[in-house]
Amino acid sequence: MLEQQLLNALTLGSVYALFALGFTLVFGVLAVINLSHGAIFMVGSYAALWLVSHLDAPLWLAMLGAMLLSGTLGLLVDVLILKPLRARNAPHLTPMIATIGVGIMLTSAAQGMFGAEVLRFPEETLPAGEFIVGGVHVRALEIAIVAIAFILMAVLFTALKRTQLGRALRAIAESPKAASLLGINVEGLFHVTSFVAAALGGIAGVLIGLDFNAITPQMGQPMLHKGLAVIILGGMGDIRGALIGGLFLGFAEVISKAYLSSQMGDAVAFGLLFLILLVRPSGLFGRVLERKA
Amino acid sequence: MNTPQTLLSIRNVGKHFGGLHVLQDVSFEVPAGGIYGLIGPNGAGKTTVFNLVTGLLAPSSGTIEFQGESLVGLPPHQITHRGIARTFQNIRIFKEMSLLENVMIGMHEHLKYGAGGIFFNSSACRAAEKRARERAFELLSWLGLEHKAAMLADNLSYGDQRKLEFARALATEPKLLLLDEPVAGMNPSEKTLLMEEIINIRNRGYGVFMIEHDMRFVMGLCDRIAVLNFGRIIAEGSPDEVRNNQEVIEAYLGREEEAA
Numbered sequence: 001m002l003e004q005q006l007l008n009a010l011t012l013g014s015v016y017a018l019f020a021l022g023f024t025l026v027f028g029v030l031a032v033i034n035l036s037h038g039a040i041f042m043v044g045s046y047a048a049l050w051l052v053s054h055l056d057a058p059l060w061l062a063m064l065g066a067m068l069l070s071g072t073l074g075l076l077v078d079v080l081i082l083k084p085l086r087a088r089n090a091p092h093l094t095p096m097i098a099t100i101g102v103g104i105m106l107t108s109a110a111q112g113m114f115g116a117e118v119l120r121f122p123e124e125t126l127p128a129g130e131f132i133v134g135g136v137h138v139r140a141l142e143i144a145i146v147a148i149a150f151i152l153m154a155v156l157f158t159a160l161k162r163t164q165l166g167r168a169l170r171a172i173a174e175s176p177k178a179a180s181l182l183g184i185n186v187e188g189l190f191h192v193t194s195f196v197a198a199a200l201g202g203i204a205g206v207l208i209g210l211d212f213n214a215i216t217p218q219m220g221q222p223m224l225h226k227g228l229a230v231i232i233l234g235g236m237g238d239i240r241g242a243l244i245g246g247l248f249l250g251f252a253e254v255i256s257k258a259y260l261s262s263q264m265g266d267a268v269a270f271g272l273l274f275l276i277l278l279v280r281p282s283g284l285f286g287r288v289l290e291r292k293a
Numbered sequence: 294m295n296t297p298q299t300l301l302s303i304r305n306v307g308k309h310f311g312g313l314h315v316l317q318d319v320s321f322e323v324p325a326g327g328i329y330g331l332i333g334p335n336g337a338g339k340t341t342v343f344n345l346v347t348g349l350l351a352p353s354s355g356t357i358e359f360q361g362e363s364l365v366g367l368p369p370h371q372i373t374h375r376g377i378a379r380t381f382q383n384i385r386i387f388k389e390m391s392l393l394e395n396v397m398i399g400m401h402e403h404l405k406y407g408a409g410g411i412f413f414n415s416s417a418c419r420a421a422e423k424r425a426r427e428r429a430f431e432l433l434s435w436l437g438l439e440h441k442a443a444m445l446a447d448n449l450s451y452g453d454q455r456k457l458e459f460a461r462a463l464a465t466e467p468k469l470l471l472l473d474e475p476v477a478g479m480n481p482s483e484k485t486l487l488m489e490e491i492i493n494i495r496n497r498g499y500g501v502f503m504i505e506h507d508m509r510f511v512m513g514l515c516d517r518i519a520v521l522n523f524g525r526i527i528a529e530g531s532p533d534e535v536r537n538n539q540e541v542i543e544a545y546l547g548r549e550e551e552a553a
Contacts, residue, residue, distance in 0.1 A: 164397065164404045164425075171387050171398045178385040181347055183373035183402040183465050 003136045005258045006251075011142045011211060013250020014149035019204035019223060020230035020242040021153060022197035028173045028237030029193045032095045036077055036102035037201050038224025042217065044070040044202025045209035046110055052125045059125055063148075066206045067199040074198020077102055078191055086190075103220065110217040119215045126210065145207045152200065153243060160239060169193065173237065233273055235283030244284060249273070300325040300469050300500050301346065301377075306355030308341055315341050319355070319526055321519045323469065328491065328501040330515035332508065332535075334544070337521040339504040340382065343471050347379050348372045359469070374402050378467035380458040382474045382504075388447035392438055392457055395446050396429040399464025432460040435497075436490060452483035459490060463499070470494060472503040476510060488514060512536065520544075 019041060026034045044066040051062035081098050129140035160166035171179040172186055180186045208223070209215045230249050234241020252272050257265030277283070301323040308316040315338045323329045331339050344350040346357060348369040357364045364372055378399070387395050397404065404425045433439040436456040441449070446457060455475060462470055475491065476484045484507075491514060495501050505511045511518060512532045520528040520541050528538040535541055 164401065164422075167390070167394055167398055168401055170390060170394075174387045174389060175385050177349065177369075178381070178387070179398070180369040181349075181373055181379055182399045182461065183370050184398070185368075185370045187368070 001135070003134065005254055007136055007138065007142060009251040009254035010247070011145050011250075012254055013247035014146050014153075015204050015207045015211065015246075016226060016230055016250050017243045017246025018149045018152060018200055018207070020227045020234070020246045021156060021239065022200035022204075023227045024231040024234065024237055024239065024242040025156075025193060025200075026197045027231065028239075029169050030078075030082065030190050031092075032082060032099075033228075034074075034077070034082075034099045034194075034197070035096055035224065036099040036106065037198070037227060038220030039103035039106035040070045040073055040077075040198045040220070041201045041205035041208075041223050042110060042215075042220035043073060043106055044205030045215045045219065046114060046119075047202065048206040049119060049121060049209065049215055053122060059127070063203060063206050066202045070202025070205070071195040071199030073106075074201070075191055075195040077198070078194035082194070083187070083190075103224070107217050107220065114217065116217060120213050121210060121215075126213070141210060145211055148203070148207065152203065156196075156200070157239065165189075165192075229270065229273055231283075233276060233283055235285035238283070238285040241283055241285040298324045298326075300360065301502065302356075302358045303342070303346070304356045304358075306342075306345065306352045306357060308338075308345060308350065308353050314524055316345075316352075316524045319521070319524070321526060321529055323500065323502050324517070325468070325500055326495075326498070327516040328495050328503065328514055330511045330518040331502070331504050331521060332506060332511050332518055333521035335506060338524045339506075339521055340473055342521070343379060343473055343504060346372075346471065347377060370402075373465050373467075376466070376468035377471060378462035378465045378469075379471035380455070380462055380473060380475060382477055384451075384454045384458055386446045386449075386454050386457050386461070388445070390446060391443050392433060392446055392449070392460075393426065393429050393442040395457055396432055396461050396464045397425050399461045400425050400428065402465065429460075429464065432463050433457075435463070435493065436460050452479060452486060455479070455483075455487060456490060459494065463494070467499065469500040469502055472501060474504055474506065476505070476507060484510065 019037075023034070023037050026032060026037070047069045048059075048062040048066040051057040051065045052059060057065065077099065081102065082095055085095050085098065127140040127144055131138055131140075160169060168179065168184045168189060171182070171184060172189060176186050204223075205220075208219070226249060230245035231237075231242055233248065234243070234245030249269055252269040253265050256268035256272075260268055299322045303322070304320045306316055306319045307314070319338075319342065331342060333339055341350065345352050346364065348364065348367050348371070352365060359372075359375055359377060362375070364375070367375075387398065390398075404421055430439055430442060433442055436459055438453060438456055438460065441453070446454065449457060459470075472491070476487050479487060488510065491501060491503070503511075503515070515532060517530065518528075518532055518535045519526055520535055520538070522544040527544060528535050528541045530538075
C-alpha cells in the first residue's frame with residue numbers, strides 16, 4: 001500500500017538526510033571527505049545499545065550519550081589526524097585514506113568488543129505505541145525518528161543561517177584564509193564542526209539501529225556509500241542538497257523495493273541517482289565553485 | 294624602546310623559501326596615524342611583508358612588533374584581535390553572503406557566537422546582534438554601500454567589492470589597516486573614488502599601511518614611503534625624499550620611464 005511505503009520512505013529518508021548533513025558539513029567547512037563517518041554512525045548505534053542494556057539508561061539519555069561519544073570521536077579524529085595533516089599541507093587524498101583507516105579501526109574494535117553477530121535493542125526499551133491513521137499503521141518509533149531528525153536539521157539550518165557561528169562557518173567554507181584574517185579562529189571552528197558532524201552521524205546510527213532493530217559492526221559501510229551518494233547528488237557541501245538528496249534516496253529505495261524488486265532496491269535507487277548526475281553533474285544544488293586557499 | 298608614535302615596527306626581518314631569499318634585513322617603522330606606503334617593482338617581496346605581519350607566514354629571522362608586542366608566532370586571528378586588518382590584492386569577499394553578513398563576519402571577536410542564544414532567544418544575544426547590525430550598516434554607509442546591504446556580494450561591481458572589503462576590514466576595529474594594492478585592476482575613475490575612501494579612512498583616525506606599485510597614486514596619498522627592491526629596503530622617507538633618491542630612480546622609476 002502506497003501510504004505505508006511513503007511513511008517508511010520518509011522515516012528512512014530523514015535519517016539518510018541527517019547522516020548526510022554531518023558528512024557534507026565537514027566537506028563544506030574542512031574541505032575533507034571524512035570516510036570514518038560511517039564507522040562513527042555505527043559507534044553511535046552501539047553506544048546507545050550499551051547504555052540502554054548495561055546501564056538501564058532511558059532511550060533519550062542513551063541517544064544523548066551516543067551523540068556525545070560519537071561527537072568526541074569526531075573531534076579526536078580532527079585533532080589527532082586531520083590537524084597534523086593540515087599543518088603539513090597534505091594533498092587531498094591523504095585525509096581520505098587516513099579516515100578510511102579510522103573507519104577500519106573502529107569497525108574492528110566494535111567487532112572485538114561486541115562480536116560480529118546482529119545485536120538488538122531489548123523489546124521493552126523501544127517506544128511501544130502503534131496507531132492507525134487513515135489506514136496506515138504508524139509506529140510511535142517512526143514518529144519519534146522523523147521528529148528527531150527534522151528537529152536536529154532545523155536547529156542546524158537556523159544556526160547556520162542566523163547566528164554568528166553560522167556566518168563564521170559559511171565564511172570559512174568560502175575562504176579559510178580571509179576568515180582567519182577577520183579574526184575567526186579557523187582551527188577552533190574546524191574542531192566544533194567535526195564534533196557536531198560526528199554527533200549527527202552518531203544519532204543517525206541510533207535511529208537506524210532502532211528502525212531496523214539490528215546493529216552490526218559492518219552497518220556503517222553501506223551507510224557511508226549512501227551518504228556519499230546523497231551529498232554528491234545534493235551538491236558537495238550544500239546543506240539543502242543533503243536534506244533533499246537524503247529524502248530522495250530514502251524514497252527511491254523504499255518505493256523501488258516495494259514496487260519493482262525487493263532484491264534490486266539499492267540497484268534501482270543508485271541507478272536513478274546516476275541518471276540524475278548525468279543531467280546535473282555537480283548535483284542538485286552544486287555549483288562549480290573554486291575554493292580559495 | 295619604541296617611541297609612542299610607532300605602531301608597527303619591523304626589524305631585520307628576513308624570509309627565505311628554501312634557498313630563495315625573498316626578504317633580507319628589512320627594517321622600517323609604521324607610525325600611528327597617517328598613510329604609510331610600501332612600494333617596489335613586482336616581485337620585490339611586498340606581499341610577503343604583509344603575509345609576515347598578518348601571521349600567514351613566519352619570518353626566518355628578525356622581529357615584528359605591534360604596539361611594542363611581538364607578533365611572531367601568533368596565529369592570524371589573534372593578530373587581527375590585536376588591531377591589524379587587511380585586504381587582499383585579489384579581492385576575497387564572501388560572495389555567497391549579503392554585504393551586511395560580510396561586514397558582520399569582521400565583528401567575530403566582538404560578537405562571539407551566540408549559537409545557543411538564538412534558540413533561547415536571550416536578550417543579551419539579540420542586543421548584541423542588533424548592535425552588530427547597526428555598526429555594520431554604519432560601516433557600509435561610510436563607504437556608500439548601505440543601500441545595497443541585503444544584496445549578495447557576488448553581484449557587486451569590482452570597485453564596490455573593494456569598498457566592501459574595506460568596510461569588512463574596518464569591522465574588526467583595527468588600529469592599522471593593511472591594503473594590498475587596493476587599486477589594482479581598477480579603472481581611473483574607480484581609482485580616484487577609492488583614493489578618496491582611503492583618505493576618509495585615514496581622517497577617521499585609522500592608521501593605513503598600503504602596498505602599491507602605481508607610483509603616482511602612492512606619491513599623492515602617502516605621508517611616508519619605504520621602497521623595496523629585490524627583497525631589500527633601498528629607501529625610506531617622505532614622498533619627496535623617495536622621489537629624489539638616486540637608487541630609487543635607478544631601480545624603479547628608471548624602469549617606469551623605459552617602459553613608458
